[in-house]
Amino acid sequence: MVRPVTNAALEALLHAAGYRNAHGALARQLNHAGRRYGTWRYDAASVYWWLRGRRPSDLVQEVMAGTIARKLGRPVAVRELGFADATPALNSAYPTSARSAIDAAQRLWAILATRPNSRPGEEVEGGTALQAAIAWRYDLPDKTVASTGRQPVTTADVETLHVLADHFLDLDRRHGGGSHQARALMADLLVRQVTPMLGGTYTDAVGHDFMRAVATLSGQLAFMCYDAGDHAIAQHHLIIALRLAKATDDRLLGAHLLANLATQAMYLGHAQDAARLAEAAIDGAGRAPATVRARLYTTAASAYGRSGEKRACQNALGRAERAVDRSHSAGEPRWVGYFTPAHFAGAALGCLGDLQLYRQALRHAPDAIALAPQNTRTRALHTALIATTHVRAGDLDAACSWGRELAHHARDIHSVRVTRRVRELARSLGRHRTVPEVEEVLLTINASPPQ
Known part of the structure; x- marks a missing residue:
């Protein structure tokens, strides 16, 4: 006896996409697309049961939506597939286990790789980062991250991932994270290369370094999304990376990721949350190397400066400066190499400017x-930032000089953050546009950033 269709939404989509009498064709296309995730073996019977109430995994639903979208020539959201108990495509809560973090990462990578222009879940949830900080700090460590699967994962494989993370970090520094193509390329790499590895075979020792590499890659993709203005996706990736860092018991990497959540909160105007996150990172890092301490205290100083807490800002700034003076590369984590005295100076300039201590800020x-x-x-x-601080300090000549420099530097960078800084400078200079030199600089900088 043929059972009645219960998923009318899926049935309608299949009819519209030309799969009404071609369930086997859909299954074969899903199997082909699924090769990047391992091996799927769906057939016409699988589609039969999906139409009658069974629900495939979230990842299969993502691929199915992409497959049908290509046939229809329009985007297809997962919710259109009609699986009533499907979980949301984007859930930024701190994962309860390393396995759930891996599953969440795989779903999100699939979205970004197949639909790079989509932004699932536009809103950043206010308390999510703080809840993640508490869980990261106080949850018990994972007993093991060993795995048994189809593909063996070796130390050499993991080192390759660290090298790839360095490569994408360099691309991000040079060009900004605002290119959909760059983020899609990274997501595609994660889908094709990393996803099969996550379901592979590795010992606990290899697994720890493997999870560390995946956390670093996820954190890098998060920062690119943050720089592009995709804040919900950035937060989700950072929280996944934070959970994977917890699985490796790498407190320094976890503190770094928490500081990035603080930086994002600050950018979004949540300075008090940012300060709490930065302090949680400092506390969680424990006895950290000097450069790590410098990076964390610098983030705290920026948050306190943004919230107008002068004493706390200057105290954190002093601690950061002393740590910078003691910094050296020996024995420090690989990922902290990006942070230099120049990064500290830029942050010091910014937070002192927030406190309206413009002359003191410009010394940096x-x-x-x-x-x-x-x-x-x-x-x-x-x-x-230097140009804007000069405007606020009343030195228009210096501001215009730095504004011309900015037009040169911002020309080929795809970054929402750079665009925002340019607009801040334009607003500050706009009050003085009757000055011919100012008007000239405004015309120059308004034509510069590509975003």
Whole structure:
């Protein structure tokens, strides 16, 4: 006896896409697409049961939506498939286990790889990052991260992932995270290369370094999304990365990711939350190497400066500066190599400017631009900040000079953050546009950033 169709939404989509009498064709296309995740073996009978109430995994639903979308020539949301108990495509809660973090990562990577222009879940949930900080700090460590599966994962494989993370970090520094193509490329790499590895075979020792590498990659993709203005996706990736860092018992990496959540909260105007996150990162890091301490205290200083807490800001800034003076590369984590005295100087300039201590802030300007050539985006961010601080200090000549520099540096950078800094400078200068030199600079900078 043929059972009645209970998923009318899926049936309608299949009819519209030309699969009404071609369930086997849909199954074969899903199997082909699923090769990047391992091996799927669906057939016409599988589609029969999906139409009659069975529900495939969230990842299969993502791929199914992409497959039908290509046939229809329009985007198809997962919810259109009609699986009533499907979980949301984006859930930024802190995962309860390393396995659930891996599953969440795989779903999100699939979305970004197949639909790079989609933004599932536009809103950032206010308390989610703070809840994640508490769970990361106080939950018990995972007993093991070993796995048994189809593909063996070796130390050499893991080192390759660390090298790839370095590569994407360099791309992000040079060009900004605002290119959908760059983020889709990274997500595709994660889908094709990393996803099968996560379901592979590795010992607990290899697994710890493997999870660390995956956390680093997820954190890098998060920062690219943050720089592009995709804040919900950025937060979700950071929280997944935080959970994977917890699985490896890497407190320093976890603190770094928590500080990135603080930086995002600050950018979104939640300075008090940012300060709490930064302090949680400092507390969780424990006896950290000097450069890590410098990075964490710098984030705390920026948060306190943004919230107008002068004493707390200056105290954190002093601690960061002392740590910078003691910094050296020996024995420090690989990922902290990006943080230099110039990054500290740029943050010091910003938080002192927030406290309206403009002259004191500008003392950090020369150090803030003493950056390596590859730090193109940071150079543009710091140059815009220096120019804006000069306007607020009343020195229009210096502001215009730095504004011209900014137009040069921002020209080829795809970054919502750089665009925002340029607009802040334009607003500050706009009050003085009757000055011919100011009007000239405004025309120049308004034509510069591509975003």
